[in-house]
Amino acid sequence: MTGENSAGILLLMYRNPVLSGGEIVKTIMKGAIRDQKGQVLIMALILLIVGGLIIAPLLGLMSTGLLAGQVYEKKTDELYAADAGVEDAIWKIQNQVDELPYVCGDLPWSYDYETSYVNDKHLHVYIYYLSEGNHRITSVATSDDGTSTTIEAYVSASYLDLSPLLDNAIVSDTHISIKNGVNVIGPVTSGGTVDDKSGVPGPITENVELNWPSSEDLKAYYLDDVKDLEPPFPYSDPLDIAGADITLEALYREGSWTIYNGSNTAGTVTLNGTVYVKGDLELGAEKKDFTLNLNNQTIFVESASANAIEIKDKCTIIGSGCIIAVGDVYFGPNGDAGSEDDFVLVMSVDGTTTLQPSGTFYGCIAGNVCVDVKSGNNATVIHTAPEGKGLDFPGMGDGDELPLITELRIDSWEIIK
16 A cells, blocks of 8 residues: 555544544545546547548448459359350260261351350350360350450360271180181281181281270260160060061160071061160071171170170171170171171170181171180181271271260360450
8 A cells, every 4th residue: 555545544534533444445435436537538539539530441441342352253153154164065075965066177166055144144165176086165254244254175085996906807805716727817916815726827916905995885885876765675575587578777675685587488687777785685596597687787785694695507697797795705607707898896895705607707706805716617717897897886987976985184274364
């Protein structure tokens, strides 16, 4: 306690000897409070002056921030809309929409969203064909006030090209076995080994890295041919052609299927589209021979079983075309298969292809696990040129389908304005 306070207390005690100590303290505090009256008003006035000085620039800063935020939000919406246009163009290229031209020189193909805005922005997209598999995409998103954001991207595609496999008379990713008495004219190529007991003149090439396809790639390629077909399946199971000449249009079969001739009269089955069978397929047997005219079409069997395709000795093959199964293939028709002017491909994607030759086979025999060419009657395998035969096979370019894109890469992506 200071000396001044002590003196005050003594003075009070002298003047009022009857006051207690507590009463004396209260009297002193009341006096101190009376001395501080008006100080809060001074502080309030100071704060009011400071607030008045800063509120105007603060409101201006907030207004500027709101306007900048709106501009930023608008440009962000434009950017997202333009990027959505690039993604949509990539999807169109990858899925090869019907409108997209693949040979258009320097002329762009464009489309817009006039009736359906993206992020409330008008979007215009240009796709420029540069070269095979290469495109430039320009996507412009425009706001109602005329401002815009433009994105330019370059994309390149990889296609499923299996045409090099067709440069061989016999090709396998793993092993080839050629028995005695089989004459092979043309290249024999294996990703593994070749067991040749017939003295093939060659060339024979082993341990080659082949671009062997996956079953999923080929399923996608041939399913595209039949994706628009409506059930029910239009033919009986089994199908007895009964000595008639019938034409099979493009078809899709959920289960297995058998085609044979139950008549003593010869008949012909001519393909006029892709035949896609999910189960096993059996051709031939029963009573009388019949002729299968491939007619530049493809039979694709999705089954991965050991009996995916079985072509027996009551079936004769003519015309160019492809016979492909995911699983094993047994190919043993009577007589020749194809001709000097034809190309027949018989292929097992994941399994073994077994050829029981009788006569001359023209084209290519392919099998993943193994190609087993057994001894036969006047058995000859001759490789003919696949080009110009109208083959519906990835990379040939002779079918109606566009090549299957297996990969699409974005080489560059840039906001140009």
